[in-house]
Amino acid sequence: MKAVVTVKLKPGVLDPQGKAIGHALEGLGFDGIADVRVGKVIELDLHETDPAAAREAAAAMARRLLANTVIESFDVTLA
């Protein structure tokens, strides 16, 4: 079963990359952008078939390695 871990910077953590992308989008003529934040999407293909166990396994991996919870938060979705 596939688990998708989405890692995002916590609110309040400066994201200069997001700011630069926002400026670039404005330069291309896209307006109405209040803010841009950049994160990561990590797809895990797990042998686990039980959804609850797969979700817990992915969350454990995120807490331990995939996200740095000092600066990042994460969500797990199953696909």
Next chain:
Amino acid sequence: MQAGIIVFPGINRERDIAMALEGSLGRRPRMIWHRETDLAGVDLVVIPGGFSYGDYLRCGAMAAQSPVMRAVSAHAARGGYVLGVCNGFQILTEAQMLPGALLRNAGLRFLSMDCHLRVERADTVFSGQYQRGQVFRAPMAHGDGNYFADADTLDRLEGEGLVAFRYVDASGAVSGAANLNGSARNIAGVLSANLRVLGLMPHPENLVDPLMGGVDGKPLFDSLAAIGVA
């Protein structure tokens, strides 16, 4: 004092720091490959700069999980000395041996230039040969040196005197202009609660010989040489 330098794949300053350590300690550091787990006989563990594991996932994230880091953590828990420079500082935060995290530089640029550091306390094993408030020059070379911690952690670091060095201008004043990577409260280096683990972003090891253009970084290594180790 026997130093050991941890060598991860992708590290590139291990020889620089070995030269600086040997110059002050008078004996050659042991090079410790990241798969080793035996630190017996090592008083000071040094994690050098570079790009361990290609900075995959986050700077220092992969190295922090490697077998040798469990041994380094145990060494620190026993009261052993640990110095992390640049990527080494990032690895120490990822391993949760020091608080906070190093974010992308606020200006997004990789910074390869000298900065000025102010010594916030001169009563540690890493800074005894400096004066408190002394300003010294240090090269820096990093893309992710923007120190971040939440406000409570920053207040605790300041309150407990665990800020080792700050980015300042040449006169020693803390300013936004001197804070090239955007670090919280101009913090360039932090200490553990027992003052035996230091992480800093700039490279004092690259200014330890007149041929390098100065010896501003040498007192840090001389400080380590000055302490007796049983």
